[in-house]
Amino acid sequence: xxxxxxxxxxxxxxxxxxxxxxxxxxxxxxxxxxxxxxxxxxxxxxxxxxxxxxxxxxxxxxxxxxxxxxxxxxxxxxxxxxxxxxxxxxxxxxxxxxxxxxxxxxxxxxxxxxxxxxxxxxxxxxxxxxxxxxxxxxxxxxxxxxxxxxxxxxxxxxxxxxxxxxxxxxxxxxxxxxxxxxxxxxxxxxxxxxxxxxxxxxxxxxxxxxxxxxxxxxxxxxxxxxxxxxxxxxxxxxxxxxxxxxxxxxxxxxxxxxxxxxxxxxxxxxxxxxxxx
Amino acid sequence: xxxxxxxxxxxxxxxxxxxxxxxxxxxxxxxxxxxxxxxxxxxxxxxxxxxxxxxxxxxxxxxxxxxxxxxxxxxxxxxxxxxxxxxxxxxxxxxxxxxxxxxxxxxxxxxxxxxxxxxxxxxxxxxxxxxxxxxxxxxxxxxxxxxxxxxxxxxxxxxxxxxxxxxxxxxxxxxxxxxxxxxxxxxxxxxxxxxxxxxxxxxxxxxxxxxxxxxxxxxxxxxxxxxxxxxxxxxxxxxxxxxxxxxxxxxxxxxxxxxxxxxxxxxxxxxxxxxxx
Numbered sequence: 284x285x286x287x288x289x290x291x292x293x294x295x296x297x298x299x300x301x302x303x304x305x306x307x308x309x310x311x312x313x314x315x316x317x318x319x320x321x322x323x324x325x326x327x328x329x330x331x332x333x334x335x336x337x338x339x340x341x342x343x344x345x346x347x348x349x350x351x352x353x354x355x356x357x358x359x360x361x362x363x364x365x366x367x368x369x370x371x372x373x374x375x376x377x378x379x380x381x382x383x384x385x386x387x388x389x390x391x392x393x394x395x396x397x398x399x400x401x402x403x404x405x406x407x408x409x410x411x412x413x414x415x416x417x418x419x420x421x422x423x424x425x426x427x428x429x430x431x432x433x434x435x436x437x438x439x440x441x442x443x444x445x446x447x448x449x450x451x452x453x454x455x456x457x458x459x460x461x462x463x464x465x466x467x468x469x470x471x472x473x474x475x476x477x478x479x480x481x482x483x484x485x486x487x488x489x490x491x492x493x494x495x496x497x498x499x500x501x502x503x504x505x506x507x508x509x510x511x512x513x514x515x516x517x518x519x520x521x522x523x524x525x526x527x528x529x530x531x532x533x534x535x536x537x538x539x540x541x542x543x544x545x546x547x548x549x550x551x552x553x554x555x556x557x558x559x560x
Numbered sequence: 561x562x563x564x565x566x567x568x569x570x571x572x573x574x575x576x577x578x579x580x581x582x583x584x585x586x587x588x589x590x591x592x593x594x595x596x597x598x599x600x601x602x603x604x605x606x607x608x609x610x611x612x613x614x615x616x617x618x619x620x621x622x623x624x625x626x627x628x629x630x631x632x633x634x635x636x637x638x639x640x641x642x643x644x645x646x647x648x649x650x651x652x653x654x655x656x657x658x659x660x661x662x663x664x665x666x667x668x669x670x671x672x673x674x675x676x677x678x679x680x681x682x683x684x685x686x687x688x689x690x691x692x693x694x695x696x697x698x699x700x701x702x703x704x705x706x707x708x709x710x711x712x713x714x715x716x717x718x719x720x721x722x723x724x725x726x727x728x729x730x731x732x733x734x735x736x737x738x739x740x741x742x743x744x745x746x747x748x749x750x751x752x753x754x755x756x757x758x759x760x761x762x763x764x765x766x767x768x769x770x771x772x773x774x775x776x777x778x779x780x781x782x783x784x785x786x787x788x789x790x791x792x793x794x795x796x797x798x799x800x801x802x803x804x805x806x807x808x809x810x811x812x813x814x815x816x817x818x819x820x821x822x823x824x825x826x827x828x829x830x831x832x833x834x835x836x837x
Contacts, residue, residue, distance in 0.1 A: 330660035359696075383607035383657070391687040391700035395679060398802025399707055399736050400809035402678030410668040419636075423668035430676055459676050462809040469807075525675025530746075532677035532739040539816040 330380035334418040338376045339513045340506050348372050348506055349499035353443040356495035360393030364498035365408030369506060373416070384415070395461030403461045405501040406430055413505055417512050424519040425508040430459045431521050432504050434533075438468075439496030441503065448492035457535055468493055607657035611695040615653045616790045617783050625649050625783055626776040630720040633772035637670030641775035642685030646783060650693070661692070672738030680738045682778040683707055690782055694789050701796040702785040707736045708798050709781050711810075715745075716773030718780065725769035734812055745770055 328336060340348065352368030359367070366389050373381040389408055395401035409429050414422025437453035452471035456464035474489050511517040525531045605613060617625065629645030636644070643666050650658040666685055672678035686706050691699025714730035729748035733741035751766050788794040802808045 331662055333662050333664050335662070380660070380662075383660070385608055385610050385612070385657075385692055387610050387696040388688050388691040388699070390696040391691050391703045392684060394800070394802050394808035396683055396687065396736065397700055397704040397707060398800035398808045399679070399704075400801065400807070401737055402673045402676070406673055407669060407684060410673065411665050414665040414668050415662055419664040419667040422665070423674055426668045427674040427676075430674060459673065460678055462807055465807060523671070523675035524677065525671050530677070530739055530742060531671035531675045541818055 328380060330383065333415060333422075335380050335415050336377050337373070337416040337509060337513055339510045340372060340376070344372050344376065345503055345506050348502050349441050350444060352499040352502040353441065353495045354445070356498045357447070357491065359387065359390045360404060361494055361498050362389040362392040362404035362408040363387070364495065365405045365502045365505065366412055367408075368499070368502040369412045369416075381415075400462030401460060403433065403459055403464055405498050406433060406459055408498075409501050409505040413509060416509050421512055421517065425505065425512070425517070427521060427523050428508055428519060429501060429504050433464075433501060434459055436500075438500050439493055441496050441499040443496060443499065446492060447495070448488040450489055450493055450496070457538065458533060460533075463538075464497075465490065465494070605657065607660065610692060610699075612657050612692050613654050614650070614693040614786060614790055616787045617649060617653070621649050621653065622780055622783050625779050626718050627721055629776040629779040630718065630772045631722070633775045634724070634768065636664065636667045637681060638771055638775050639666040639669040639681035639685040640664070641772065642682045642779045642782065643689055644685075645776070645779040646689045658692075677739030678737060680710065680736055680741055682775050683710060683736055685775075686778050686782040690786060693786050698789055698794065700800075702782065702789070702794070704798060704800050705785055705796060706778060706781050710741075710778060711736055713777075715777050716770055718773050718776040720773060720776065723769060724772070725765040727766055727770055727773070734815065735810060737810075740815075741774075742767065742771070 348368045348371075350368075351371050352364045355367045356364040363386060367386045370381050370384055370386055389404075389411060391397055392407040393404040395403060396407075406426065406429060410422060410426035413425035413429070416422070417425065434456055437455045439450070439453065450472065452468060452473075454468040454471040456467055458464060469487075469490060472489055472493070474487050508517055524534055527534065625645040625648075627645075628648050629641045632644045633641040640663060644663045647658050647661055647663055666681075666688060668674055669681040669684040672680060673684075683703065683706060687699060687703035690702035690706070693699070694702065711733055714732050716727070716730065727749065729745060729750075731745040731748040733744055735741060746764075746767060749766055749770070751764050785794055801811055804811065
């Protein structure tokens with residue numbers, strides 16, 4: 284490992300202003316202000332390994348997360364909105380490795396991934412940040428809880444400082460799927476297509492504002508779970524649906540499929556381990 | 561910017577063996593072997609900014625990507641399989657910033673995100689890597705093309721060196737959605753639940769092997785598009801569905817919804833800009 288060649292001297296090069304990396308070993312740059320130089324030398328973090336350092340966010344921090352998430356929806360859509368809202372504030376509070384995280388790498392996941400209407404992009408941004416900050420096992424448990432919140436709560440809730448449109452409706456999606464969530468809300472609001480900025484000219488101002496506020500809601504909820512975890516108080520309340528249904532799925536099959544729900548178990552028999560649950 | 565304080569001397573500290581970071585500025589560690597020291601000093605890469613350096617993968621490299629993707633499905637499921645297959649080989653060929661990328665941060669997206677059956681996790685891993693290596697605009701265009709490939713190709717294709725089960729069926733999902741893709745393949749294969757490793761005891765050996773091979777297929781296709789892009793020969797062949805349907809969605813609405821397809825346009829009217837396309 285190149286990292287083993289890092290000396291205390293090289294680590295502290297730049298008078299505590301530089302973090303130094305070799306093959307993924309990163310000094311916690313925020314830590315250089317928090318710890319003595321000797322302590323800082325011990326506080327190496329491998330960016331390639333999780334979790335990264337996390338500091339609980341205050342109410343003021345969370346307000347900032349929400350504002351960035353809302354505003355950044357209009358720069359990079361939903362996944363970027365949630366991820367950049369949280370990561371930007373963690374860059375300020377913690378520093379590296381968050382400072383080096385390539386936030387634009389998640390933009391593609393908007394609109395249920397490249398506009399295909401699948402899993403809402405906010406949930407991808409939320410899951411990545413939760414995993415980075417708490418490790419992949421806790422991160423996945425947080426992702427699952429955020430998906431429950433997303434699916435079973437009337438959204439959007441957050442009122443941004445600078446809304447770009449007035450909204451009337453809140454709506455419960457009963458699904459983490461983008462086109463169901465968006466479509467049901469549009470029906471509740473009574474709007475459909477409209478004029479938006481160049482390139483997304485068919486998106487109404489209301490729909491964009493709704494998705495921006497919803498991004499703030501998902502970012503806030505993600506931080507609330509991370510803060511609870513940091514306090515040792517995060518307890519998953521729900522099983523992942525795959526554990527109940529024995530195939531990755533939602534629990535409300537008949538909503539999409541009507542009466543034509545594929546039979547579980549060996550196909551054509553309807554027999555299933557589900558019957559024992 | 562801290563990065564502006566980096567001198568050529570500090571950049572080359574460690575006799576070309578150390579990459580140096582300040583607020584996200586990373587030297588291309590692979591580049592230190594490729595370029596003269598003077599060139600290397602100019603070849604600074606900000607890990608926080610895309611794209612990262614990319615080198616075309618050879619057929620031998622791609623075989624390695626596919627083997628890792630297949631084998632890693634059994635370590636971290638689908639999203640991790642695709643992402644780790646490509647990133648592991650790029651760590652060897654390019655080095656930083658790939659070496660520092662936290663690959664476990666994407667595990668949660670398996671099974672259509674935490675087992676909710678939405679967008680197939682392979683497509684999330686693919687999209688992230690494509691975005692990192694080619695920038696977010698090209699990355700999203702590649703993600704869209706990979707989703708077309710995924711939806712309209714009989715999969716799995718790849719035969720790994722060390723299969724964990726024998727498979728008979730290939731199946732076209734006509735969807736990027738996990739539970740449709742998995743469910744249709746299980747029906748074609750004639751299997752359903754079975755015994756798997758601890759914690760996923762209801763997954764059959766065949767389904768797991770199928771998802772492992774499919775992860776290899778998605779990883780290979782992603783690299784093929786990245787290689788074409790590196791040659792200046794990547795031309796997107798498909799529009800994102802959102803651009804056609806004016807709401808994030810697939811194009812085959814009736815497959816899930818039967819005759820009960822929500823009307824497009826202002827709800828209840830059926831009027832839509834779609835009619836003009």
